[in-house]
Amino acid sequence: MPAELVAIAHPETERFPLDEVIYTSPVSGSLLEIQLTGERPGAEALKRLWRERRMSNDPLDRSGVWRYRELLPFWPDFGHVVTLSEGNTPVLEAPHAAAFAGLDTLRFKHQGYNPTGSFKDNGMTCGVAQARALGMTRVACVSTGNTSASMAAYASAGGLQPIIFIPNGNIAYGKLAQALEYGARTLQVEANFDQILALVRELAERLGIYLLNSINPFRIEGQKTIMVEMMDQMDWQAPDWVVLPGGNLGNTAAFGKGLREMLQWGLIDRAPRLAVIQAEGSSPFVDLFQSGGCEFTPNTKPETLATAIKIGDPVSWPKALHEVYGTHGVVERVTEQEIADAKAVIGRCGIGCEPASAASLAGIRKLVAAGVIQPQEQVVGILTGHVLKDPDYVYRYHTGALDDPHGQRLASTFGNRPTVVPHDADAIAALLG
Numbered sequence: 001m002p003a004e005l006v007a008i009a010h011p012e013t014e015r016f017p018l019d020e021v022i023y024t025s026p027v028s029g030s031l032l033e034i035q036l037t038g039e040r041p042g043a044e045a046l047k048r049l050w051r052e053r054r055m056s057n058d059p060l061d062r063s064g065v066w067r068y069r070e071l072l073p074f075w076p077d078f079g080h081v082v083t084l085s086e087g088n089t090p091v092l093e094a095p096h097a098a099a100f101a102g103l104d105t106l107r108f109k110h111q112g113y114n115p116t117g118s119f120k121d122n123g124m125t126c127g128v129a130q131a132r133a134l135g136m137t138r139v140a141c142v143s144t145g146n147t148s149a150s151m152a153a154y155a156s157a158g159g160l161q162p163i164i165f166i167p168n169g170n171i172a173y174g175k176l177a178q179a180l181e182y183g184a185r186t187l188q189v190e191a192n193f194d195q196i197l198a199l200v201r202e203l204a205e206r207l208g209i210y211l212l213n214s215i216n217p218f219r220i221e222g223q224k225t226i227m228v229e230m231m232d233q234m235d236w237q238a239p240d241w242v243v244l245p246g247g248n249l250g251n252t253a254a255f256g257k258g259l260r261e262m263l264q265w266g267l268i269d270r271a272p273r274l275a276v277i278q279a280e281g282s283s284p285f286v287d288l289f290q291s292g293g294c295e296f297t298p299n300t301k302p303e304t305l306a307t308a309i310k311i312g313d314p315v316s317w318p319k320a321l322h323e324v325y326g327t328h329g330v331v332e333r334v335t336e337q338e339i340a341d342a343k344a345v346i347g348r349c350g351i352g353c354e355p356a357s358a359a360s361l362a363g364i365r366k367l368v369a370a371g372v373i374q375p376q377e378q379v380v381g382i383l384t385g386h387v388l389k390d391p392d393y394v395y396r397y398h399t400g401a402l403d404d405p406h407g408q409r410l411a412s413t414f415g416n417r418p419t420v421v422p423h424d425a426d427a428i429a430a431l432l433g
């Protein structure tokens with residue numbers, strides 16, 4: 001097999017076969033990463049092949065993940081893959097958001113266009129393929145929402161039983177609705193995300209259930225193709241910055257790995273800098289970065305309305321830190337108000353996204369104002385999830401009824417309130433001019 005699992009802290013000494021069911025090193029406890037060991041195909045031939053596949057009707061070729069399968073050489077064949085035509089997400093110009101952020105131009109890569117409405121699908125198609133390759137029949141995850149929606153869909157599509165654990169009262173409605181609709185066995189636990197993750201890791205081992213949290217290195221592999229697809233869409237001309245929200249930091253780890261491999265394979269000649277944005281009330285990675293990377297202190301009471309990034313003890317922080325340093329990147333925090341307003345601006349572009357995604361634009365604006373990002377630089381913001389994931393938030397913002405986690409009312413800066421009118425054509429005509 002042209003790939004193996006290596007412990008990131010001890011890559012020379014701790015190596016494991018790909019068909020072992022492990023998530024962290026049983027020796028040192030270190031996170032694991034898949035290392036590609038086979039021969040590297042030529043870059044130009046690969047780029048041509050990947051372009052040609054866009055015109056194919058083969059489901060593997062139509063997937064925005066499996067189109068790039070030379071970078072995912074984990075099984076003798078791809079017969080275990082379950083695809084729902086994930087990926088293929090657009091890179092969109094957003095002039096109004098650019099002006100808001102103080103940039104000449106700005107593009108968004110919108111992962112909310114995925115089959116279940118978030119970037120989790122890019123990783124889940126790969127994680128579920130591995131579950132099936134291992135002969136597992138049940139898969140589990142703990143999730144603030146999008147991971148469970150995605151896992152439920154891919155597991156059910158692939159004939160596996162999905163079991164999801166959700167923190168009580170902490171999940172956006174659209175996401176829970178999806179998990180139920182896609183047939184997940186759903187368990188609500190009276191504990192926060194980080195506590196439940198520890199619980200589920202124990203249960204997975206005891207009951208022989210395959211764990212599909214972002215600790216799972218196969219999910220990271222699927223998500224790395226988001227960067228590959230982006231570069232393909234940009235004709236392999238790297239932007240100066242890629243800006244994304246950070247929660248458990250799996251996506252940061254995945255993006256960095258994708259960029260490293262594209263450099264190694266000669267697909268790009270320089271990498272963009274990664275900027276990771278966290279919500280103020282849930283920003284242990286910002287603290288770590290500001291401390292010079294020396295000391296990680298989990299936040300035991302993470303708080304933010306952006307539930308997808310409400311994570312106080314992100315499992316992938318060692319990988320993410322390595323990737324941020326590797327691209328000369330930065331890490332920044334934004335307030336609830338900044339997220340809410342940035343989200344409304346993305347909406348006004350006709351694009352829309354869920355709250356966590358808007359941290360990207362809020363962060364870009366802050367980094368431009370601080371002189372870290374220059375106005376003429378090429379920036380791609382990652383929008384991680386779909387606007388309909390959290391409709392309650394949207395309605396409250398626009399009607400001036402959105403409170404932050406401390407009960408402080410947020411300003412409805414770009415609010416768009418419905419107007420009550422009489423059943424009277426003259427009155428309505430007068431109103432509309």
Ligand SMILES: *Cc1c(COP(=O)(O)O)cnc(C)c1O
Nearest residue numbers: 146247248249250251308384385
């Ligand atoms: C999962 C998720 C995030 C956070 O990604 P991490 O990989 O955990 O850092 C951000 N936004 C959305 C919409 C998500 O679903």
